[in-house]
Amino acid sequence: MPGNIWVLAEHWRGKVSEITFEALALGRDVADQLGSKVEAVLLGHGVKDLASQLGAAARVISTDHEALAEVVPEVYAEALAQLARRERPAAVLTPLSNVTLGVGTLLAAKLGASAINFCKNVRVVDGKIEAHAVLYGGKIETKVAAAAEPVVLGIGPGARLADAGRSAEPPAVVDEVTVDLPEAQPIRFKEFIEPEAGEVDVTQQDVLVAVGRGIGSRDNIALAEELAAALGGVVCGSRPVIDQGWLPPSRQIGKSGMQVKPRLYLALGISGAPEHVEGMRGAELIVAVNTDPAAPIFNVAHYGTTADVLEFLPLLTEQAKALRG
Ligand SMILES: Cc1cc2nc3c(=O)[nH]c(=O)nc-3n(C[C@H](O)[C@H](O)[C@H](O)COP(=O)(O)OP(=O)(O)OC[C@H]3O[C@@H](n4cnc5c(N)ncnc54)[C@H](O)[C@@H]3O)c2cc1C
Incomplete structure (x- = not known):
């Protein structure tokens, strides 16, 4: 009997994350191909009610502990490792988001297991788990087969539609299990810093006007703001723009x-480094x-022009304003 497919159920501030549903849908596909079951692992403190939302899983393994x-990736990895040693799943899918990033590789190290990160898809070939993964910061996409089980798979956003991993029904089985975690941890959670009030969520925008180092100076950001206002979008940027403090960290796009x-992404003076393109x-x-003209951004752009952004921006803004009446 092949081992089951586990999905680490990521949640944040009392809400199951969208990426958890995506990973559950993917996990179910893999389990179907393997002839096993998909199970969700819910770790946390005072969050066991969230199990009712994980009905896409055949079973939820729920662990409540203050720690x-x-x-904290080290603590989550330790809890998962204890559970995995008991039950021996074939694979553990960990969502790669800002919250649980890092848990999977630590878990693999603890289990002596194979780890494949940045998976866009996973399937079973000749009875073996094979991932379609993005490697070297987005430079290569390739198929990677796990050398041995268990395999820990880091799942990037968008592997499946979240709706495919949602269920109106609660899970058939919820098992509450315990883990033994040491009181003193080498790494402790200190503080969660809320984004500044009024800050926009760039992931929810239809139109993004993205500026890179080519924008030249902080003062020139105003030109991009004007275009964004004309298009009904917001301004975001590449890492150097954020590092120089020209835009807040919540506006950084990339790895x-x-x-x-978004529906439209305007890349202005951005070279198109793999770490930016990933986002x-x-x-x-x-x-x-x-x-x-040789900037790599043109390899991913649908349309492009070799123009000076400082000359181009005011013209585009004028056109956008005219079109909007
Ligand atoms: C671990 C890691 C994580 C990273 N994460 C991120 C990330 O999340 N996001 C990110 O963006 N980067 C990230 N980076 C950095 C990334 O590698 C690049 O250095 C960065 O994306 C480059 O930003 P840029 O395109 O704005 O600047 P540059 O690479 O300096 O490119 C500027 C571009 O502007 C063009 N240009 C110059 N003047 C003009 C002009 N007047 N008009 C028009 N075009 C002009 C130039 O031709 C050039 O192509 C990361 C790097 C590492 C190692």
């Missing part, structure tokens, strides 16, 4: 920033403006 009140899927390649329409 799991906040996500160490936000993953966005925006899912946009419906990408338009790039860059003086360098």
